[in-house]
Amino acid sequence: MWCPLTSCLLRRQLSLKSKVIINAINRRKTHFCAVKLTNKRLIRVSGAESFIYLQSFLTNDLRHLLNGEEVSQRSCVYTFLLSALGKVLADIFVYKAKLLSDGELILEVDASLAPALRRLLIAYNTTRNIRVEAVDDIDLWALIPKTYDERFNENNDFILKEVISDDFQLVTDPRLPQLGYRLLSRIGGKEFQDILPFIEDKRIEEGNIGHYRSYKYKLGVSEGNEDMLSGFYFPFELNGDYLNAISVDKGLYTSEEKTIKVYMKKPIVKRIMPVQFVCQQSELYEHSPPPSTNISSKYIRNFGTLRNRKGFNGIACLRVLSNETQVPIEDLIHIQSGLKMKTWIPEWWPQRINQIAFPETNYPENLFNIIPT
Template sequence: MALRLLSCKLSNISICSSLQILGRSHEFLRNVRQLHCVHRTDRGLLQVRGVDASSFLQGLITNDMNHLKEGALSMYAMVLNAQGRVLHDVIIYNNQEEVSPLDAVENYIIEIELKHIDRLERHLKMYRLRKKIDISVVENKKCWVLYDPEIDFGSMRQVDLECLYLNPKVDSKHALELTTNPDNSIIVRDPRMPYLGHKLLLPVGYEPHECVQELTNGTEDSFTSFRYKLGVAEGSQELPLGDVMPLEANVDFLHGISFHKGCYIGQELTARVFHTGVVRKRYLPLVFSSAPTDLIPAETSIVNSKGKTVGRMRAHCGLYGVALLRVAECLADASNLLVAGLPVSTFRPAWWPIEAPKQT
């Protein structure tokens, strides 16, 4: 049965109460075990700076720039084409510059897949027109992630679905004990969900070990497999350019979209699906009984026990993968799926909202 998005009841739930729920879901990060440290060599950074930076980005992304103007440290969002399909998934960091106590320069850093940083730069400059902004590649910072690979899924606390659709400002203040606070750096919790750990933008030549004690060096593959275990897709391999709808990519569950902010490129189809449509397919994690020895191509069909195609492979690493699946059909037959002749299973991620969207 199709998953139908639940309408927001703005009169019944306040922004304050939803923020309290989100805050409680972050508490476990204060008592993490030894964190793994990974340099994200596949991620790049763009800077958008100037008096019109916020209003410029507001018309190009799914989330609400007012969160950052009001003090949020970071924010997840997607850049869509005119047809409402995903071009890029991004994380936007607040890098405000205080010129004086009463004045500040709007300055935002956009994290994006490195191989498409030039494409996003061209996309932004195409819409710049007469906006008073500068757009440039950030060369003096590198992207790092600190995460706990041994997360207990049973301990995950979920938010209420209606609270998500109110799009509250996510508290991404870091919970790390820093031995030093490096200049020209940004350290925040991942704004998508706390289980993805902490994001660090550090000066070139500076490493997390210099400001956080007792870190274990991890690999990019280990973090990718961990991300797949959570069912989180990112980058053009997993979110093919111009092919995926943002709600299929769980942008609503990952605090990456506002349904109240007004117009932006691609907004019309996204709003129509939210208000009147259904989301039959979403990205879900895949679990292999043993790691595949050969690469399974993206778009490989995933079939259920009746031999019916119920989704498409996107990517895999180690024991885990991520796929775009028909949610109701796959969860009803979650342990009996096949991809490229290999047995595979899926499950409903524990971080998905408490109240599932209503079925029709």
């Protein structure tokens, strides 16, 4: 016998099932997570001589931002600011200032380092006509792939068209294609809904800083003061040569000679690499391994240092050089907690090999022209 109540319940169940299926399909179609970078600050450097001024400080060649034939053109440049000892004080994104007037550049830097960087740029300026000021009218977002795809470079789903306008920029991350895009908006970007009308591909969902950190740790990429420790690492230890942060054919910059001398005498021994804890979640929460703690291997007591982590994934500065011994990938131990760890060679490194024994680094000869014999 037909029952209205039974029919109503059946229609409701079918409706719920269809909603679940639609939501599942939508989740599969989502390609990007949009993360508002609240841990970053923007600095505006303006004036007729601002370009020359920054070019003399930073490790990368800012001519990439110009419309010239000497170097390849880019919409954004990733670079380091070095100390007098040749160690990285800050990693910086420099944006082409088309969204502002001529002679102006936008610097993206870690929020904890922004006041110090601004004071440093002002203090070093003695003769040039420039202005350095904080930016409050531009919102900054990162668009990262929702999940890492091993066939990333073959997958057109992760390619967006760059947008460069007076008030909005959507530019490719200059470090790796896997890191997606950077978005700067001066016409509304406080909330996630504000940026959607300006992006061609709408298959985007909102993420948070935790998603961003976890994704870049899986790639083995460090960024900001929490990952790098200002003034502690040399640029090659932070994979600056792999992440397009160092130019080998620009003019002199701060500590260029010291940096070259260090790596001219000996090959690079340690680099930032991805790590993962191999343990139960309860064990991880119980010990909660903190940054700046040591990691050992079966053969090497001081194998490296945990730099930072998010859940099971993190980054560490590990030994990548061994004269004849295979570098251990599995069975690493976090000394303080006793938890097991593992590492791997990131796919975006120039060489994907399980045994790394780099010979003496062969840099272009023009790097050494400034060094007396």
